[in-house]
Amino acid sequence: MAAASPTARHPPLPVSDVVVVGVGARAPNGLTALQVTMSVRALKTDPRASHLIDKHGEPMGLCRLPSIGDSVMGIDRFVALGGPALTQAAFGWLAAQRRNGRAARPLPVLVALPSRRRPGLDARLEPHLLLGLEARSQVPIDHARSGLVFGCRGGGVEAFRLAIERLRAGEHEAVAVGGVDSWFDPDALEWLDRELRLHSMQTENGFIPGEGAGFALLTARRRAASLPPLAQILGAGVASEPRPYGSDEPCLGQGITEAVKRAVAPVGAAARRIPWVMTDVVNERHRIDEWTYAVARAHEAFTTDVIHDQPLLKTGDLGAASAAVLLAIAATRWQTGCAAADCVLIGAHAEGPERGALLASLDPVR
Structure with a gap:
């Protein structure tokens, strides 16, 4: 598509x-x-x-x-x-x-x-x-x-x-x-x-x-000079999760929720909802739960039919390379005309408390 x-x-x-x-x-x-x-x-x-x-x-x-x-x-x-x-x-x-x-x-x-x-x-x-x-x-x-x-x-x-x-x-x-x-x-x-x-x-x-x-x-x-932009970066948000995996109390996705809100702030959730996300979530239950909590907490940032892509299910978990590889995939899909939407939110969850979200889009000046 x-x-x-x-x-x-x-x-x-x-x-x-x-x-x-x-x-x-x-x-x-x-x-x-x-x-x-x-x-x-x-x-x-x-x-x-x-x-x-x-x-x-x-x-x-x-x-x-x-x-x-x-x-x-x-x-x-x-x-x-x-x-x-x-x-x-x-x-x-x-x-x-x-x-x-x-x-x-x-x-x-x-x-x-x-x-x-x-x-x-x-x-x-x-x-x-x-x-x-x-x-x-x-x-x-x-x-x-x-x-x-x-x-x-x-x-x-x-x-x-x-x-x-x-x-x-x-x-x-x-x-x-x-x-x-x-x-x-x-x-x-x-x-x-x-x-x-x-x-x-x-x-x-x-x-x-x-x-x-x-x-x-x-x-x-x-x-950028003569180089045509493959994508543009609209926002980047980072935050710390107070209850990462291994904590005594259950994680409710507070860190990734805050990171998402900071990443989408430049476009305003009410003005431009996000139709496509790519995350580093694989099959570990605690990572699935954490992202699910974040989507529920920051639901105003997403369309009701938001597409959730999980490329690391095919590459294997890429650790610290995840965010950059996901951005490269999104930019390549825009370049080849097979992207799911014109903007994407990339979500990343560290082994420790570090959480991050990156908002990128197809360059509108084309």
Whole structure:
């Protein structure tokens, strides 16, 4: 179905000053944003057994890239995932600079990563990841103005919020923002197995771990030059959940509700309801419940027939890469004319208290 046109039911969208001029993605079902998007639409998923064994003596299954060897873990795996996605996202911007006779300027890069609390997280990520991404992607990085956000899925939206804030303050001409993550780590998988969170014949209420990377090249509209915007960013909201998974009291979705309200504030819920959402919700019951509470609490923000897409059911859980990959999927669907609507709300729930929501749309100035 082609992207919806604004109608009386869906009033025109405001024009944002922050636009997306490039996207890149890498996941178990695709090596580019286009491949990932079309594989998700085709309902293609390919969980595979690994050499790691769970507590029942069975091989652990997860979605992972077959092009990266099973002996590659930690920072080396993150670089192998993130480098190509960053190249895809920045290619058009760097090529436009060369066409205009300008030397390629180093780009500020903001990368979302797993929480530091995750078992097995490679300590080398903080000092060395950006250097590795620069070498693998061949994208010049402005290290002094780049940074890492250790906030899991919710941190993916925080990275976008920081980028938007800096662009609007005039600090950057453009910024590459995204996330990289992989659950393919013995300590992380052992922790999930111990907590009964690995989907299996014995654990129905679990999820399939995955891995991937996503990046978007954001710029102020006036700086987009000859590059046609693939999407625009209308709002980004982050909040903390007071009762995340594992708390003594039940979670009622307060954090993600607040994040949603902050993300949609620029368009006004009464003036423009959201017809399409994409979330990182998979089959874990507590994540389903939390999003359900948020939709009920913020019901005025959505149309009555809002479409809820869950791409991570096909890619495997992408952790800190979720928000960026979901944005890349949305932008690609607008670009290829197969989007569910002209705007989308992306929702992200971290393992800890971090929650985030990102509101993006088809660019109305086309």
